[in-house]
Amino acid sequence: MSIILQTERLLLREILDTDLEGMFALDNNPNVHRYLGKNPILTIDKSQEYINNIREQYVAHGIGRYAVILKETNQFIGWCGIKYITEPENGHVNFHEIGYRFIEDYWGKGYGYESAKAWLDYGFNTMNIKTIYASAHIDNKGSRHILGKLGMQTKNEFEWNKIPCIWFELENKTI
């Protein structure tokens, strides 16, 4: 059964093949990829591969990145969600990471925080995850601000694919 979450302004649902155009608009923009290794997607086929990969994670781990839809207009504005990471990163492996990415037109409206808060609560209260992790480019003020506002603690600086990053963690106090 697929997960659907709702916030005041947003619907969070599985990413579908019908989101292809939105996913390409998102990842084709160099500004979106400024702190993600400066490697925007150049072909729609790559976006389809990306969607396929996300959908495989739902099957493999029961969770992953989810589409963020504006309730008012039913528009796809980006993604947010908890990914189960199986590759080593900053000395961790097999852990849950929260992340998000939005189409530039929708930045600065609180959607990043609103969607991430919903997923953090879901991860702790419904999935009973012990610790949720996140990382951001050290200069990515927007992302760092969201993670701080969520109450996540900064741990250390590290390099990921040559990108200087900050590592964040938050423990589930209820388990």
Ligand SMILES: CC(C)(COP(=O)(O)OP(=O)(O)OC[C@H]1O[C@@H](n2cnc3c(N)ncnc32)[C@H](O)[C@@H]1OP(=O)(O)O)[C@@H](O)C(=O)NCCC(=O)NCCS
């Ligand atoms: C980073 C990103 C997710 C932020 O999302 P957003 O929806 O614009 O963020 P919000 O509107 O929820 O902002 C949350 C807080 O951060 C602040 N903020 C957002 N962008 C900021 C920026 N560039 N500089 C400083 N503060 C910023 C907001 O003012 C807000 O603060 P407040 O709650 O105290 O008012 C969005 O810019 C994005 O998708 N960027 C491209 C992809 C990316 O970098 N993803 C993160 C990878 S770690």
